[in-house]
Amino acid sequence: MFGLLICIAIATPFIGGILINAFRKIDNLKVMHFFTEIVVILTSVLVFIILFNRPEGSFEIIHFTKNLSLAFKVDGLGTVFAAMIAFLWPFATLYSFEYMKHEGREHTFFTFYTMTYGVTLGISLSGNLLTMYCFYEMLTLVTIPLVVHSGTREAIRATRKYIYYSLGGAAFAFIGLVFLTVYGTTNSFTYGGVLSPEAMADHATVLRLIFVFGFMGFSVKAAMFPFHGWLPDAGVAPTPVTALLHAVAVVKSGAFATMRLTYYCFGPDFLRGTWAQYVIMVCIIFTIVFGCSMAVKETHLKRRLAFSTVSNLSYILFGVSIMTPLGLIGALSHMVFHAFMKILSFLCAGAVIVCSGKKYVNELDGLGKRMPHIFTLFTISSLALMGVPGLCGFISKWNLATAAFDSGNKLAYVGVVALLISALLTGIYMMTIVFRAWVPGKDFDTSKNEGVKDPTWRMLIPLYTFALGCVLFGLFSPVVVDFFAQIANGLI
Numbered sequence: 001m002f003g004l005l006i007c008i009a010i011a012t013p014f015i016g017g018i019l020i021n022a023f024r025k026i027d028n029l030k031v032m033h034f035f036t037e038i039v040v041i042l043t044s045v046l047v048f049i050i051l052f053n054r055p056e057g058s059f060e061i062i063h064f065t066k067n068l069s070l071a072f073k074v075d076g077l078g079t080v081f082a083a084m085i086a087f088l089w090p091f092a093t094l095y096s097f098e099y100m101k102h103e104g105r106e107h108t109f110f111t112f113y114t115m116t117y118g119v120t121l122g123i124s125l126s127g128n129l130l131t132m133y134c135f136y137e138m139l140t141l142v143t144i145p146l147v148v149h150s151g152t153r154e155a156i157r158a159t160r161k162y163i164y165y166s167l168g169g170a171a172f173a174f175i176g177l178v179f180l181t182v183y184g185t186t187n188s189f190t191y192g193g194v195l196s197p198e199a200m201a202d203h204a205t206v207l208r209l210i211f212v213f214g215f216m217g218f219s220v221k222a223a224m225f226p227f228h229g230w231l232p233d234a235g236v237a238p239t240p241v242t243a244l245l246h247a248v249a250v251v252k253s254g255a256f257a258t259m260r261l262t263y264y265c266f267g268p269d270f271l272r273g274t275w276a277q278y279v280i281m282v283c284i285i286f287t288i289v290f291g292c293s294m295a296v297k298e299t300h301l302k303r304r305l306a307f308s309t310v311s312n313l314s315y316i317l318f319g320v321s322i323m324t325p326l327g328l329i330g331a332l333s334h335m336v337f338h339a340f341m342k343i344l345s346f347l348c349a350g351a352v353i354v355c356s357g358k359k360y361v362n363e364l365d366g367l368g369k370r371m372p373h374i375f376t377l378f379t380i381s382s383l384a385l386m387g388v389p390g391l392c393g394f395i396s397k398w399n400l401a402t403a404a405f406d407s408g409n410k411l412a413y414v415g416v417v418a419l420l421i422s423a424l425l426t427g428i429y430m431m432t433i434v435f436r437a438w439v440p441g442k443d444f445d446t447s448k449n450e451g452v453k454d455p456t457w458r459m460l461i462p463l464y465t466f467a468l469g470c471v472l473f474g475l476f477s478p479v480v481v482d483f484f485a486q487i488a489n490g491l492i
């Protein structure tokens with residue numbers, strides 16, 4: 001029964017996306033918007049029904065050979081990712097209705113935007129590496145039309161880069177799939193890993209090398225250096241897409257895949273304390289500092305937030321690379337909390353672009369008085385990303401630092417230093433925007449912002465919801481973190 005319900009939940013956005021095209025013949029976008037929102041909400045309702053009645057075991061859909069099959073499974077890790085996207089997607093879609101009337105080609109946009117929801121659900125509820133890999137590849141294909149939506153030369157160039165990076169990363173991930181199929185004892189995700197004892201004894205060095213290949217491959221979508229180049233360039237896409245890419249679907253799928261690979265395929269005990277752990281941790285620590293350093297010097301608003309994402313995604317990867325239960329708690333904390341912080345900041349930036357036409361940081365002077373709702377919300381997201389106590393960013397950074405010190409890994413201590421540097425630089429590149437908007441200076445010509453005002457309720461309701469999430473997760477985090485702890489210790 002639940003296997004069928006999972007299939008229906010994943011298929012609903014696909015079918016809905018196809019049917020959205022039928023509305024091309026109806027000259028009424030409100031009808032298409034209503035249908036799209038209903039499809040997304042229905043999908044989310046189905047997902048939460050599944051998650052609150054979480055079934056045991058996996059559900060095989062197609063069996064190819066002894067070790068290869070397509071299957072779904074609702075375990076603790078998948079529950080976190082599925083719940084996150086199921087909550088965020090309906091609100092992001094509502095925001096998109098207001099934004100996309102300025103972009104055009106709405107039927108095409110919402111067709112693929114809705115389908116992407118189904119693909120991301122497939123990743124979160126995958127029962128084995130083959131199933132996750134298939135949906136992972138589909139995620140690249142279904143988001144290509146979203147990145148290239150505007151059809152400009154810049155968008156085409158960014159899309160090509162996105163394709164090259166994504167397919168190249170998937171090729172490396174595929175190597176890991178092959179080796180795990182040969183040397184694994186089961187094809188299902190299993191906490192602690194699936195490698196056979198004989199393989200770990202006789203082929204340890206090769207398997208650790210394959211792990212590094214696989215981790216690097218999946219981390220392309222998580223924008224780890226030197227595979228980060230596609231992410232800032234993808235900012236040419238409409239803001240709902242960049243928010244989708246940078247906060248929820250694509251980048252978090254990459255981070256989620258590294259968790260699966262590390263904790264549920266190769267196993268942390270096999271990797272911890274080896275050169276494989278140190279190689280990926282060095283890359284991650286460098287990316288944390290590199291991303292926020294690039295954000296400080298970037299003047300384009302969306303690209304600045306994109307480089308911020310590059311840095312923050314490596315916070316999640318840092319938690320994964322610690323390879324302890326506390327490390328996974330920190331990674332899960334930041335995966336969820338960053339989704340709220342970053343989707344809020346990106347969608348605020350999109351509202352600024354739509355309502356004022358301003359895209360660069362030095363153009364934002366004085367906009368706080370004209371757009372008080374938007375810049376109040378942007379200020380909340382900025383403080384949360386900095387890690388100010390009382391907001392969710394502080395909790396995830398605290399969990400990551402605690403895990404690093406508890407691990408006894410000296411390289412992890414260096415990672416804590418990187419987190420502190422990143423917090424300082426985050427304060428610089430985010431609060432620069434905030435101060436420009438609220439305190440433009442005595443000589444500022446207020447007529448430059450004449451006619452600019454806050455957007456309508458369709459944008460503001462999602463934004464206030466995400467801001468509320470940043471506050472509630474900051475004040476009442478123990479309930480959520482306790483759930484993460486059960487997952488990290490293999491109890492769920």
